[in-house]
Amino acid sequence: MKYITLTNKHREIHLQISYNIILTFLLSVLTSTTFAQTGIIKGTIHTQNNRPAKNVVVKLNGSKEKEVDSLGRYEFHNLEAKSYEVTVKHISFASQVSTIHLKAGETRILDFILEDDKKTIQEVLVSAKKPIVEHQLSNSLRVQVPLLELSQNVQTINSEVIAKQQAFNLSDGVFRNISGVSRQTHWNDMYVNIHMRGSQIQAFRNGMNIVSSFWSPLSEDMATVERIEFVKGPAGFMMSSGDPAGIYNVVTKKPTGIQHAEVTMSLGSFENYRSTLDLDGKLSKDGKLLYRLNIAGSSKASFRPNEDNKRLVIAPVLSYKLNNKTIATFEYTYQKAKMTDVGSGYVMSPNGFKSLPRETTFIQKGTQPFNVDEHSTFLTIEHQLSSSWKFTAQGSYFNYNQTGASSWPKDIFPDGKVIRKSDIWDAKSTMVLAQAFLNGDFETGSVRHSVLAGIDLGSKDYIADWNQSIVLDSLNGGEFDPKNPVYGFDFGPQSFDRSLSLEERAARGGGSMNTKYSSVYVQDQLGFFDNKLRLTLAARYTSMAVGTWGGTPIKNDKITPRVGVSYSIDKNTSVYGLLDQTFLPQQGILFDGSKVKPITGNNYELGLKRDWFGGKWNSTLSFYQITKNHEITSYGPDPKMSVEVGQKKIKGIEFDLRGEITKGLNLIANYAYTDGKVSKVNEGVDQFFVGQILDGADKHIANLWMDYEISQGNAKGLAFQLGGYSNIDRATEYYSQEFKERNIEDYFRFDAGMGYRRDKFSINLNVQNLFDKYLIDGGSFYTDYFNTAVYSWQAGAPRNYRLSFSYKF
Known part of the structure; x- marks a missing residue:
């Protein structure tokens, strides 16, 4: 078509015209069918x-x-x-x-x-095992079509997998059950920062984007989680203002109406203790009022000295059925975290990665603890207008308060000695979010239509004071020596000045970020030939204003189209193709004084999906290419100063396989090849180079998890588990043209375990890092921050275990 050869200035107009022409033509043909x-x-x-x-x-x-x-x-x-x-x-x-x-x-x-x-018999229902394969999206992902028919790669981890692998927190690595997903470890387990397809992806909870700053949200406790959904690539049906790599959506536990109670006690290495309670049932005899209550408390130390971490989560949920067509659900979650001055995981040395023992820490015991209180609420109303039409409205409020400090060296010298400091980090975040959407099915002639239309509104405000520091070590003999650590304060007790309100301190230091957005979305999935061929045509209009570092918000708006095709070769096999777009307004101060543009991104994707043996296990194979333009990044020692890199391209292959292969034997296997590079560098940008590997774009990621439970005989209920995780040809952050080699060693970790489940009782033991390898979870290279260039890395835990006892009643 001629419009393909036009300039970039006209492409969006012609794409929208083409979309309208196609839609009009199809509807005119279809409505004439008898x-x-x-x-x-x-x-x-x-x-x-x-x-x-x-x-x-x-x-x-x-x-x-x-x-x-x-x-x-x-x-x-x-x-x-x-x-x-x-x-x-x-x-x-x-x-x-x-x-x-x-x-x-x-x-x-x-x-x-x-x-x-x-x-x-209710006991049979309670003790029944849940399959690890999911065939549909949660309601919070809005698109009410089976996963096999969706023209996008979406992968799910459910509560059965989470429990077997004994993941207590989202940062524990449960995301490794999905191809190409990894974590750029930062601030211990406070935040997760999940990467996929060469970028950090957006965090959602129950279908709402809950990112209020680069670091948020507080990592979820798995006691409240029913499933985690990874939507790969742009997801126009969820958002258009985000990184084109995709999103992850944490779906919390809701009432089921089945009377159920479960208590779990866990213990593990490094003084790790944890207890959870899960209650589910009816509050009224007629079953109209249901409840769910999850409570979890944990306390742990670390393989590094001077660390402490305590968590508490309380999550009640009420669901009320107004009539046969309408149900309202109210959910409240309180998370409390009290931990050591964050940053204890970072180790830095000019002598290369792993040049210090993995137990090394710069943290000084006795500094102010880090406290976080997070309150969140959701109110969801679902109304079945008819058997074919459903309306959903949801509102959410988040309130996040934090006091404490983060540790980061003030300087590092050529001999490896360090001047340590502690930086204040008091912060507050509030978010008010709302959405409403309509799902419907109807037919025009022989064509089936699955329609989605909705609106999203949101306001997010984040303020922080990170403008005060306490220096812990003195010069001329008082430097901290990581090879011979002596912990203490050279200057006696010190404290931060909190005489002013947080609002005043944040305004003084430019520590404020805010986002306001509104968005409208319309999608129609047209099914032809008895729904064997499905064509998705959609568009989203988004208006968003983003402000950071106390600057005036910059407003951008854009229409992003979405075109997808899915074809069922047979009832268990489908192929799909997708073209989706995204954009993300960004704010910063560019070195050259030019105006900051929003990130724009395109994703082209092809895939093959198949269910095997009646849906007991399934597989997905996908090929994609993502292009990102205008992304800015910090430049030099001042994090407020940025530079626009130019263009980045990410292409790759992903494969996921999961399910019950034979009776009692479950398998999760995945592999991802990622080629993420800087494809264009703007003039005058000397920190980056064409061909530079993107942070978070490890070339090969392969993971395997197997568990086998004996289903008959005297050993019935006895289970064995084995897992292997690898990152090969890894990527790191670059802060120097001289540091072009990716010299972080490959990552190989093996876990194993065993368990026993009988009637209402179960016991589960997992051993992580079975071969006790010195693992690097993530690393960077710094040249501009300190007196000398240093390597920075975070060591993984040595061999450790977790043992859990559960009882259902």
């Missing part, structure tokens, strides 16, 4: 808490049968005009039968709401 004279019976089956039912068998006249899809939908085609008996069966619910008379060419909708079967 209905066949055979009839259709279809509907949706929900549980009492208004969730799509799973594993339900629908029978027609006692013979012809179908199982509902992942959204609880069923459909019978090509039916003659006569009476039909529709029977719905599920092992855990009472069977239901309905008779319907179908006329010639008629489409009848017949929905069901399943009710508890009083004869069902």
Whole structure:
């Protein structure tokens, strides 16, 4: 088409015109299609808490049968005009039968709401194992189509995997169950900073973007988490203002309506102690008012001296069913963290990576502890307008308060000795978020439409004081020697000046960030040939104003189109292609004084998805290329000063395989090849070079997890676990043209464990870093910060164990 050869200035206009022409043409053709004279019976089956039912068998006249899809939908085609008996069966619910008379060419909708079967033994339900394969997105990801039909790569980690691997916090590495995902370790387990496809990805919770600054949010406790969804590449149906690498969405636990209680006690290396309580059930006899309560408390030290970390989380959830069509859910989560002065994980030396023992720390015991209080609330209302249309509205409020300090050297000398300091870091964040969206299904002739339309609103404010420092060591003999550490204060007790309010201190030091945005989104997935071929056409308009370092907010707006195609080769196999765009307004002070532009990004992707053996395990293979323009980054010792690099390109291959391979044997395996480089450097930028590997773009990431549970005989319930994790040809941050080699060694970690599960009781032991290797979790090279150039790295923990006991009642 001619418009492809036009200049960049006109491409967006012509892309939008082409999109409108295609949509108009398709609708004009489709609406002219006439209905066949055979009839259709279809509907949706929900549980009492208004969730799509799973594993339900629908029978027609006692013979012809179908199982509902992942959204609880069923459909019978090509039916003659006569009476039909529709029977719905599920092992855990009472069977239901309905008779319907179908006329010639008629489409009848017949929905069901399943009710508890009083004869069902509840203990069997409670102790049943949950499969590790998910076939549908959570409601919070809005797109109500099965994963197999979605023209995008989305991978999920559910609570069953989290429990088996004994991940207590999101920073514990549970994200390694997804191809190409890694963590650039920073500030211990306070924040996660997950990287994927060569960039740090956006953090979502229950479908809302909860990033209020570069460092947030506080890492989630896994006691509250039902699943974690990784959406790879831009996700126009969720956002257009973000990094094109993708997002991760933490879905918290909600009431199920099934009476359940579980208590878990855990202990482990480095004085690691933890207790959790999970309560789930009904508060009213009629089942309209449901509740869920999760409480977790933990305390741990570290393999490094002088560290301490305590956490508390309380998360009550109430769900009320107003009627058969409307349900409201209120959720409150309180997280409390008290830990050592953050930054204790960083080790720095001019003599190369691993030139100091892995137990080395610059942290001085006796400095002010770091305290965080985070309150968050969600109110969600779901209303089923009809069997085909559903409206969802959600509002959220976050309040985050922090007092404490971060440790960072004041200077490092050629002999490796250090002048240590502690920098104040008091901060406060508030976020008010709202969204509303409409899902619907309808047909025009023989074409099925799955429609999504919605609006997103948000206001985020972050203020911080990081403008005071306390120096711990003196010159001329008082320097800290990491090879012969002697801890103490050279200047006696010191404290930060907090006589002014945080607002005043933040204003004085330029420590404020704020974001306001509004966005409207429309998408139609058109299904052709009995929904075997699916075409997605969508567009999002976003207006966003971003301010950082106390500067005046810069406003940008943009329309980002989305085009996707998915084709089902058979009922278990599909191929897809995707073109999606994103943009991200950014704020900073450029060295040359020019205006900061928003990041723009494109993602082109092809993929193959397949379910195996009735959906017991599945696989996804994807190929992608992402282009990012205008991204700015800090330049030199002043983090407030930035430079626009030019252009970055990331291309790669990702493969995920997971499921129950044979009875009792579960496997999670993934591999990612990532080629992320600087493809263009603007004139006058000497810190970067064409071909430079991007931070967070390790070339090869491969992970494997296997667990086998004996299902019969005297050893029934005995389980064995094995995991291997690797990062090869790794990437690091570059602050010098001289440091072009990636000399962080490859990462290989092996874990193993065993467990036993019988009836209501289970015990699980995991040993991490089984071969006790000195591992580097992440590293950088600095030239401008200190008296001499230094290597910086964070060591992984030595061999350690976790032992958990659980009881369900």
